[in-house]
Amino acid sequence: xxxxxxxxxxxxxxxxxxxxxxxxxCKGALQPGPQGSERLDCQNCxxxxxxxxxxxxxxxxxxxxxxVPTDDEFERLISEALQASFxxxxxxxxxxxxxxxxxxxxxxxxxxxxxxxxxxxxxxxVLDLGTGGGEVLSRLAPFHKVAVATEAYPPNVTxxxxxxxxxxxxxxxxxxxxxxxxxPQPQGQWPHRxxxxxxxxxxxxxxxxxxFCPREVYRILxxxxxxxxxxxxxxxxxxxxxxxxxxxxxxxxxxxxTQPGYGWDIDATLVEAGFVTSEKIERRVTTIYRDIGAVxxxxxxxxxxxxxxxxxxxxxxxxxxHQRIQATGGFTSSGSERLIEVRKP
Numbered sequence: 001x002x003x004x005x006x007x008x009x010x011x012x013x014x015x016x017x018x019x020x021x022x023x024x025x026c027k028g029a030l031q032p033g034p035q036g037s038e039r040l041d042c043q044n045c046x047x048x049x050x051x052x053x054x055x056x057x058x059x060x061x062x063x064x065x066x067x068v069p070t071d072d073e074f075e076r077l078i079s080e081a082l083q084a085s086f087x088x089x090x091x092x093x094x095x096x097x098x099x100x101x102x103x104x105x106x107x108x109x110x111x112x113x114x115x116x117x118x119x120x121x122x123x124x125x126v127l128d129l130g131t132g133g134g135e136v137l138s139r140l141a142p143f144h145k146v147a148v149a150t151e152a153y154p155p156n157v158t159x160x161x162x163x164x165x166x167x168x169x170x171x172x173x174x175x176x177x178x179x180x181x182x183x184p185q186p187q188g189q190w191p192h193r194x195x196x197x198x199x200x201x202x203x204x205x206x207x208x209x210x211x212f213c214p215r216e217v218y219r220i221l222x223x224x225x226x227x228x229x230x231x232x233x234x235x236x237x238x239x240x241x242x243x244x245x246x247x248x249x250x251x252x253x254x255x256x257x258t259q260p261g262y263g264w265d266i267d268a269t270l271v272e273a274g275f276v277t278s279e280k281i282e283r284r285v286t287t288i289y290r291d292i293g294a295v296x297x298x299x300x301x302x303x304x305x306x307x308x309x310x311x312x313x314x315x316x317x318x319x320x321x322h323q324r325i326q327a328t329g330g331f332t333s334s335g336s337e338r339l340i341e342v343r344k345p
Contacts, residue, residue: 088133130210
């Protein structure tokens with residue numbers, strides 16, 4: 001008769017041979033913790049994995065981080081960052097703590113806003129995808145007949161409605177899957193990826209730092225309509241440039257789509273959808289982090305940079321970066337951003 005394990009049952013096992021196991025986070029050796037602790041401690045990083053009913057739970061998300069020695073300034077900066085609020089796409093808390101140095105050839109944020117403002121002035125129906133809290137779109141007012149903004153993150157929906165409704169913009173709460181570049185499929189598959197707008201509705205679609213399905217955007221644009229988007233690169237730098245990027249330095253886990261062979265080929269999908277290129281611009285952006293609080297705030301606000309980021313789990317690595325920043329005055333990371341303007345024939 002097969003043995004059936006039930007949660008909470010006492011299981012009698014032979015002593016665990018920890019030599020068989022490694023830490024799935026860093027590949028360090030695992031050793032039993034202090035007597036009675038019911039855990040396996042990594043000898044290379046501060047993670048400890050629980051033993052539940054005698055079964056080792058070697059799952060990173062189930063691990064606890066053991067305390068690591070730091071200093072008062074580090075703890076103060078971390079605490080400030082964790083307590084600071086964030087809404088919409090407002091990074092004003094980082095002013096002076098995170099410094100963006102634009103490409104000498106031009107600031108892509110200014111290029112985007114200038115082009116968007118010119119396009120809005122001549123468009124009768126405008127759609128802003130992934131508006132965040134509506135910060136950027138609000139600066140493009142006034143609008144003509146129709147102005148719509150979508151947002152999928154509930155707290156941002158409220159903020160966007162508060163900011164944009166007085167400007168005559170209709171805010172729509174959409175499914176997060178609408179940003180999936182693959183879009184809905186034939187035979188009614190994955191309908192939650194469909195943009196909830198009729199065909200040939202908008203003269204202009206804006207997409208500032210959000211993904212989308214080019215086929216869906218093409219569908220809802222009128223003939224002659226324009227798509228204007230900014231797409232950012234990763235924060236990763238090669239060793240022959242400015243040194244390791246933020247993800248590499250913290251030995252973080254990036255999204256799979258940032259890795260070679262897994263990313264969204266926006267150029268190919270725009271062409272496949274039928275778009276004609278008006279202009280493409282690429283700019284390099286350098287970011288300087290003046291203190292570790294700025295790093296934590298940024299990673300908290302933009303969780304897709306390091307997808308498993310938690311302060312306690314990364315505390316030891318954060319403290320090493322804090323010491324580096326203290327010694328050098330800042331940590332520099334570089335990436336690239338692209339402004340793409342295409343039209344529907």
